[in-house]
Amino acid sequence: MTWLKKYRLEALLLAPLLLYILGFTVYPIFQTITMSFLDRFTGALTLANYREIIGKVEFKSALFNTVAFALLSLTLEMVTAIVIALILKRRFFGRGFLRAMLMVPMGVPTLVSGVAMTYIFSIHGYLNELLYRLNIIELPVDWASGGLRTLMMVSLADMWKVTPMVILILLAGLESIQDEVYEAASIDGATAWQTFRNITLPLLKPYITMAIILRAIDAFRVFELVLVLAGRATPVLSTFAYDEYNNYGNAYTSAAASTILLVIIMIFIYGYLKVGGSEEVSG
Amino acid sequence: MRGRDLSRKISDSLYLPVALLAAMAMVIPVYILFKVSVSTPGEILTAHPSFLIRDFTLEHWVKVLKSGNLKAPFVKSFAVATLTTVAAVLIASPAAYVIARMPRKIKYPLVLSLFLTRMFPEVGIALPISVQFIKMNLIDTYLGLVLAHLILNLPFAAWILVGTFETIPKDLEEAAMVDGAGKVESLIKVIMPLALPGIAVAAIFVWLNSWNEFTYALYLTVSQRTLPLQTYYYVVRGGWFDAATYATILTIPVMVVTFFLQRYMKGGYLSGAVKG
Numbered sequence: 001m002t003w004l005k006k007y008r009l010e011a012l013l014l015a016p017l018l019l020y021i022l023g024f025t026v027y028p029i030f031q032t033i034t035m036s037f038l039d040r041f042t043g044a045l046t047l048a049n050y051r052e053i054i055g056k057v058e059f060k061s062a063l064f065n066t067v068a069f070a071l072l073s074l075t076l077e078m079v080t081a082i083v084i085a086l087i088l089k090r091r092f093f094g095r096g097f098l099r100a101m102l103m104v105p106m107g108v109p110t111l112v113s114g115v116a117m118t119y120i121f122s123i124h125g126y127l128n129e130l131l132y133r134l135n136i137i138e139l140p141v142d143w144a145s146g147g148l149r150t151l152m153m154v155s156l157a158d159m160w161k162v163t164p165m166v167i168l169i170l171l172a173g174l175e176s177i178q179d180e181v182y183e184a185a186s187i188d189g190a191t192a193w194q195t196f197r198n199i200t201l202p203l204l205k206p207y208i209t210m211a212i213i214l215r216a217i218d219a220f221r222v223f224e225l226v227l228v229l230a231g232r233a234t235p236v237l238s239t240f241a242y243d244e245y246n247n248y249g250n251a252y253t254s255a256a257a258s259t260i261l262l263v264i265i266m267i268f269i270y271g272y273l274k275v276g277g278s279e280e281v282s283g
Numbered sequence: 284m285r286g287r288d289l290s291r292k293i294s295d296s297l298y299l300p301v302a303l304l305a306a307m308a309m310v311i312p313v314y315i316l317f318k319v320s321v322s323t324p325g326e327i328l329t330a331h332p333s334f335l336i337r338d339f340t341l342e343h344w345v346k347v348l349k350s351g352n353l354k355a356p357f358v359k360s361f362a363v364a365t366l367t368t369v370a371a372v373l374i375a376s377p378a379a380y381v382i383a384r385m386p387r388k389i390k391y392p393l394v395l396s397l398f399l400t401r402m403f404p405e406v407g408i409a410l411p412i413s414v415q416f417i418k419m420n421l422i423d424t425y426l427g428l429v430l431a432h433l434i435l436n437l438p439f440a441a442w443i444l445v446g447t448f449e450t451i452p453k454d455l456e457e458a459a460m461v462d463g464a465g466k467v468e469s470l471i472k473v474i475m476p477l478a479l480p481g482i483a484v485a486a487i488f489v490w491l492n493s494w495n496e497f498t499y500a501l502y503l504t505v506s507q508r509t510l511p512l513q514t515y516y517y518v519v520r521g522g523w524f525d526a527a528t529y530a531t532i533l534t535i536p537v538m539v540v541t542f543f544l545q546r547y548m549k550g551g552y553l554s555g556a557v558k559g
Contacts, residue, residue, distance in 0.1 A: 009466050010381045017378035017441055021400060024434050029403050031411040084305050087298045094302065101306040104313055107541030109495035111511050112530040115518055116316040124330050126315055160312060193290035221404050224497045228518055241406040251414055258407030265402050
């Protein structure tokens with residue numbers, strides 16, 4: 001106990017934070033997991049909650065939508081972010097302007113970005129109007145009608161909001177690559193593609209890993225964007241869990257849905273780190 | 284060899300158009316939001332809405348400002364964000380200081396686990412908390428929402444502040460202690476003033492996170508709505524112009540602060556950040 005005596009002050013300063021996280025994050029999650037295995041009325045251990053939600057059509061569609069949305073938006077965001085980060089690494093007139101524009105979506109709350117997107121994607125919205133004026137479509141497209149189209153819409157909305165942050169992460173990575181490496185490649189006569197494929201991409205990998213994990217976590221948990229844009233037509237696991245509790249008053253099935261979501265997130269992170277190598281996730 | 288490098292030709296000729304397109308794409312949704320809030324219904328609620336603002340009108344703004352529905356949510360959002368910020372700074376900065384001074388072997392797992400609290404789905408945390416808060420009569424209260432907002436903001440603030448304290452040399456406090464200051468005194472008089480700029484930035488981000496926060500507010504509110512919930516309320520009711528106006532009001536402080544804090548918006552720095 002001499003250790004505790006010596007570090008009494010440190011323990012005292014650290015305790016509130018750790019206790020808060022234990023009490024308000026770890027314990028609630030533990031409660032949710034427990035609740036998902038309890039019978040609603042008797043409190044006995046059961047798998048009934050899982051059986052009940054798995055039997056629901058909305059759940060199957062929520063499960064599919066969650067995974068599909070995460071993969072779709074991650075792909076779109078990473079590809080776009082790499083392209084724009086590479087552009088921002090060039091020196092050109094208007095570079096500062098483009099960089100400043102990146103701040104615009106970052107200064108918009110997620111909920112508000114959803115609201116703005118409803119004006120763009122509604123039946124008589126601006127996207128349809130643009131496509132109409134460009135003579136691409138004649139009749140308006142109903143983007144919120146469900147299926148792949150709606151997933152695409154939510155992904156684009158999400159992409160608008162978060163790609164700037166991914167760009168900043170990747171840009172930090174690009175700036176960490178030393179110019180000598182590129183000079184050497186250019187002396188060896190590497191093409192731009194070869195340089196990108198064999199130098200930039202491998203050296204950027206830790207940053208890509210960090211961006212993917214960050215984005216994947218948020219993409220799996222997507223909530224307000226779907227609530228605002230797609231409503232109940234296209235549920236994801238978060239909105240399904242919310243619906244079960246708030247509109248059907250069943251905390252136990254809601255807990256089961258949340259638990260499944262947590263498991264999916266953990267599997268993704270574990271799987272990605274396994275496959276993608278074991279670099280340190282650096283800040 | 285060089286002359287036949289197609290990939291270079293493509294990137295050299297396309298990067299400017301792509302950059303221009305990207306810059307436009309980033310601004311247009313904000314423009315449209317603002318446009319809807321200052322347009323006449325005839326301009327928006329038609330099969331072919333106009334892209335430019337034709338009939339500028341402040342009727343929706345005047346209506347929202349005069350309706351008396353703005354003040355209560357605004358005050359609640361403002362008060363909750365401010366209280367959350369004060370509590371987050373008070374709890375997170377001493378803890379972040381201790382973590383920053385720990386040996387690497389303990390520090391990194393600790394910082395990583397702070398980060399990994401993000402992995403938990405918010406709907407999974409909000410559920411038992413809402414059940415509990417109903418029993419404790421904390422629904423619709425400032426206190427309840429502040430407690431909930433600390434869940435996401437404490438790890439976030441601690442994450443940023445560990446970085447801040449790491450940049451303050453240990454020699455300084457050792458020197459203070461040699462001069463006879465106690466641990467607490469050197470912390471308050473030497474370290475904290477030096478960390479103040481970092482603490483200020485963390486505080487501003489926490490304030491914004493709380494100001495924007497939607498999920499916990501949705502779970503913990505029945506009637507006393509925050510500003511984001513008020514916005515959502517009009518979205519659900521199909522009140523396009525009210526929603527656009529409320530959304531713009533909600534955005535203004537975030538946009539202003541983001542603009543002034545540009546240099547802190549770095550990838551690594553924000554990697555602990557909750558969606559803005």
